[in-house]
Amino acid sequence: MAFPVTRLRRLRRTAELRNMVCETRLTPDAFVYPMFVCPGEGVRKEVRSMPNVFNLSVDKAVKEAREVHALGVPSIILFGLPEKKDEVATGAWAEDGIVQQATRAIKREVPGLVVMGDVCLCEYMSHGHCGIVKGIPLAKSLGAAVIDTLRSAKTIAVRDAAEKESAIEKVASQVAEYAKRMEFEIVNDASLELLAKTSVSLAKAGIDIIAPSDMMDGRVAAIRRALDEAGFINTPILSYAAKFASGFYGPFREAADSAPQFGDRRSYQMDGANIREAMREIEADIEEGADMIMVKPAMPYLDVIAAARERFDLPLAAYQVSGEYAMIEAAARNGWIERERVMMESLLSIRRAGASIILTYYAKDAAKLLG
Ligand SMILES: [Zn+2]
Numbered sequence: 001m002a003f004p005v006t007r008l009r010r011l012r013r014t015a016e017l018r019n020m021v022c023e024t025r026l027t028p029d030a031f032v033y034p035m036f037v038c039p040g041e042g043v044r045k046e047v048r049s050m051p052n053v054f055n056l057s058v059d060k061a062v063k064e065a066r067e068v069h070a071l072g073v074p075s076i077i078l079f080g081l082p083e084k085k086d087e088v089a090t091g092a093w094a095e096d097g098i099v100q101q102a103t104r105a106i107k108r109e110v111p112g113l114v115v116m117g118d119v120c121l122c123e124y125m126s127h128g129h130c131g132i133v134k135g136i137p138l139a140k141s142l143g144a145a146v147i148d149t150l151r152s153a154k155t156i157a158v159r160d161a162a163e164k165e166s167a168i169e170k171v172a173s174q175v176a177e178y179a180k181r182m183e184f185e186i187v188n189d190a191s192l193e194l195l196a197k198t199s200v201s202l203a204k205a206g207i208d209i210i211a212p213s214d215m216m217d218g219r220v221a222a223i224r225r226a227l228d229e230a231g232f233i234n235t236p237i238l239s240y241a242a243k244f245a246s247g248f249y250g251p252f253r254e255a256a257d258s259a260p261q262f263g264d265r266r267s268y269q270m271d272g273a274n275i276r277e278a279m280r281e282i283e284a285d286i287e288e289g290a291d292m293i294m295v296k297p298a299m300p301y302l303d304v305i306a307a308a309r310e311r312f313d314l315p316l317a318a319y320q321v322s323g324e325y326a327m328i329e330a331a332a333r334n335g336w337i338e339r340e341r342v343m344m345e346s347l348l349s350i351r352r353a354g355a356s357i358i359l360t361y362y363a364k365d366a367a368k369l370l371g
Contacts, residue, residue: 024352026344028072028370032116032317033363036255037061037102038081049251050322051329053361055081058102065106065113071367075114077211077359078102079256082124088132089124093198097124100205107206116238117207119198119223120214121191128260130214130268131191135184146175186268191216196226203232211294213240215268220288236291238317238357242278242304243296245269248323255322278304282312290314292357297321299346302353309354318355320346325361340369 011021036055038045043057056064061078068076080099082091091097103115122130150171158164191214199210210227212219220239227235245266253259270278278301282293293312295305296319305318328346332339343362350358360366 024348026347026351026366026370028363028367029074030351030356030358031073031363031367032075032077032357032359033068033073034077034079034359034361035061035064035102036079036081037098039083039098047251047255049254049326050361051333053255053322053325055255058098058105061102062105062109065110065115068364069110069113071364072371073363073367075116075209076106077116077118078207079118080123081257085124085126087126089121089194089198091124092119092121093194093201095201095204097201099207100201103202103205103207114208115206116209116211117199117202117205119195119202119210119212121194121198122214122258122260123256127262128258129186129263130265131186131188131216132194133184134187146171184263186216188216188218192219192222195219196222199223200226200230200232203227203230203235207235209236209238209292211238211240213243213296215240215243215265215270217284218288220285220290224289237289238292238294239285239290240296240319241282241285241290241293242301242308243269243294244272244278244301246272246297246300246321246323248297248300248321251322251326272300275304275307279307279311282308286312286314292317294319294357294359295355296359297324298350298353298355298358299324302349305350305353305355315357316355317357317359318350318353320350320358320360320362322361340365344369 011017038055038057040057041059043055044060045055047053047055065076078099080091080097082098084091099117103117106113106115120130122128127133158167195212195214195216202210210223212223220237223237245264270281285293292315293308294317295301295308298305298318298320305316309316324346328339328342331337343366347358347360347362347366
């Protein structure tokens with residue numbers, strides 16, 4: 001039946017009718033609230049590019065966790081800012097690591113809250129990459145680099161000590177730039193061991209769900225094996241199965257102080273152009289034993305969420321990432337959009353695309369509106 005018999009506006013006439021035919025509903029049960037834990041006491045430091053998101057010391061994180069739980073949000077995911085970073089990500093797997101400490105405190109004070117642990121190495125590595133980095137020897141020695149740099153430099157006339165100093169600095173920085181261009185590799189298999197070790201350490205601290213976000217091949221299998229061997233057969237894995245190399249992570253890197261010091265993450269995170277490859281990534285993680293899967297970011301990849309929902313039967317999560325949050329906040333602060341309306345619309349779109357679990361910095365605010 002076509003118009004005029006069919007009039008789709010009939011069911012949009014009143015709020016009651018619209019509510020009756022509503023296809024997608026948001027509830028706080030779907031939300032996971034990300035939190036950034038840092039050393040110290042009484043610390044509640046706002047992330048510059050993420051208004052209302054804070055780096056929290058353990059005591060403050062407990063307070064925040066209590067508030068989250070009271071609002072009806074069932075789960076949080078923890079990220080850590082360690083005291084020190086090194087080349088083997090000690091802070092990720094140490095028994096007294098910052099996330100381990102926070103987990104023990106939160107599970108003691110707010111036992112009903114489901115605590116997820118993000119498993120990655122970047123926040124704990126001095127170089128900021130998600131795996132172990134191996135330098136590939138330069139074709140030329142550093143000495144040759146210096147000679148090259150000097151040869152290509154124009155003759156610099158110096159008149160005094162200060163000018164000489166600045167000329168030396170300039171040449172040195174050129175050599176340093178050259179050294180930075182050194183090729184490197186994020187080593188896959190050796191990284192698995194650290195990821196597995198981190199997962200076991202988090203499970204020991206009381207983490208309820210292990211969530212690996214590193215994108216190394218084979219990590220889910222390695223983590224599952226290690227958890228089982230350590231007796232954590234009932235600890236589920238939520239894998240960041242399709243995680244794209246995205247510009248939308250910018251503000252997070254400030255929040256978690258995890259920007260890579262050289263290169264980028266395109267050799268392990270996915271190319272934003274590839275949806276078929278995303279399906280293969282998800283399939284691989286399921287075969288390796290993932291209990292739940294995730295697509296990240298959410299809004300620029302709603303089609304990937306929808307395709308994953310269509311194809312796989314596991315619980316599906318999506319991460320509304322820092323850049324998605326920051327864009328809405330920035331536009332709202334300028335008075336260009338209605339904050340609450342756009343916040344809810346963005347969450348609804350993720351839900352409609354097929355994600356049943358949404359990791360979002362809006363978890364608390366959205367729960368307040370829905371409550
Ligand atoms: Zn990482």
